[in-house]
Amino acid sequence: MSDADAPDVLVLRTGTHGMPVEEYAAAIRERIPELTVELARTPAAEREKIANAPFVTGMTVDEDMVAAADALEVFACAYAGTGHLPLETFEERGVAVTNASGVHGPNIGEHVLGAILHFTRRFHVAERQQRRREWRHYQAHELQGSTVTVVGLGAIGQSVCERLDPFGVETIGVRYTPEKGGPTDEVIGFEGEAFDDALARTDYLVLACPLTETTRGLLDHEAFVTMNPDAVLVNIARGPVVDTDALVAALRSNWIRGASLDVTDPEPLPEDHPLWTFENVQITPHNAGHTPEYYERLADIVAENARRFADDPDAELENQVLP
CATH class of the missing domain: 3.40.50.720 (NAD(P)-binding Rossmann-like Domain)
Structure with a gap:
């Protein structure tokens, strides 16, 4: 040619x-x-x-x-x-x-909101009871008044924040340059006391950041110990942003309420991996981008x-x- x-x-x-x-x-x-x-x-x-x-x-x-x-x-x-x-x-x-x-802004924003509402209203409990044909009331949560931390304020993080706005939540944004501000009530950096404080008071932690030297293993054992025990993790970033062994340990120890994982490490998740077995873990096959x-x-x-x-x-x- x-x-x-x-x-x-x-x-x-x-x-x-x-x-x-x-x-x-x-x-x-x-x-x-x-x-x-x-x-x-x-x-x-x-x-x-x-x-x-x-x-x-x-x-x-x-x-x-x-x-x-x-x-x-x-x-x-x-x-x-x-x-x-x-x-x-x-x-x-x-x-x-x-x-x-x-x-990806609209579709991943909707995916994140769906995951948060899934755990807020505890639809996974309803689904389990429905399979058993069991009519039994259960307690749920309310999103209004919750604190949602969004790690990464790029196009996807901003889309998540826009969709959270009508729900009456407090938002914390995490970015490399917090001095730039963002669409959240607070903006902090990735390191130091401010980040640990955010983990301690967050109800829903959304990972929407790229995988870099800073974010690899960002959620490790110490982070899960610091997190609010009533917190839910939503990861639509990359699997290695989370230390998988530390996540499994946190779920087994009830250090967090649950997790919605669109990405995992390793990926695909092996059939015999323990993450498949937790009733408070929602797994989607890297599908938020569709x-x-x-x-x-x-x-x-x-x-x-x-x-x-x-x-x-x-x-x-x-x-x-x-x-």
Whole structure:
């Protein structure tokens, strides 16, 4: 394929959440009819077409593919996280990298709210009794007046806070730069007495942060001992933000009321793992990110960036994480 035949946007073949990647390519094509958008549907097509493609989008790409991408200038990652990409290679090559930040806001915000209400009204108790055909009243909780701490105030954390606003809760936000403020009643950093104090008075702890050196193992044995025993953990971040052994010990010792886990460490969770056996643990298979609007929202970002790049290869791109 010559440079003249190269598409303006090349879409790689891997889809997500069982949705055909053709839908993603079509959504981009609808938004930028003036540009050529091509889907590489087979491994051979990917290897051939990426050689001359300046703007490529997909869920992932490996070192071998990048090595073959002689003309690559922009890689538009179709996930919000980019830790799985060969970022060092991209940086060495001067390739701009963007992500899908903001795409997940509504659906993950709703997932978190659902998990909180699940434990507030103790629906898991009702489900257990229903399976037994047992009509017996049980005590529940009330969300109003609770304290909810949201760790990470990016697009997802902000979406969670927006959806909590009508429920009359006190909110604490945790971010790297607390001086920037945020959509919560308080904003604190990740370390020190303020963070420990937040753990001690939190009723619902929502993890919505990226996995970094700071956040890896953030919830360890000491954190669970410090937490309010009536607290519920909701993790839609990454599994290793929580020390799994410490979580199991906390659940066994009643140091926390329960946990809703969309991510685990390890992941997938092995069939014989003890976390499956706790009645006060809700497990979803990394599913909070699913939404039927995923490709539409992602295409809004990617198509706009492709248009900017076509007009000016040095233009600043939305959601640019490199360089």
